[in-house]
Amino acid sequence: MTRIRFRNWNCIVRKHQYDNGRPALQLIDAEDGSPIAQATVNLPDVALGRNQVAIKDWSENEGMLDALVAAGVVKPTGETVRSGYVEVPICELQPPFREVSHAERVSESKGNGRSR
Secondary structure: OOEEEEOOEEEEEEEEEOOOOOEEEEEEEOOOOOEEEEOEEOOOOOOOOOOEEEEOOOHHHOOHHHHHHHOOOEEEEEEEEEEOOEEEEEEEEOOOOOOOOHHHHHHHHHHHOOOO
16 A cells, blocks of 8 residues: 655555546545545547556646655656647556566566576
């Protein structure tokens, strides 16, 4: 369970999926379980990689990107996409939120099984 400090709240990061199957992140109050913020935004017309998300870092979510990066939840790619009047940062999910591909699992198991 990953904890994060966003503005005045201590939160838990919950991963779920949008209806189109893309990953989504939501912040939940660590004390009472109430929703605090949707950390990502679904941009279906934007091509994203398997472990990439668009972070909602404007308006009531200003500071979200910094909070998620500080907690090690996401890593910025340096890319942004335009949505309306804002530039939306694209980020890579980090473990444990990252979906591991079959090739990555095979590579990890080969590397972990070797000892000399």
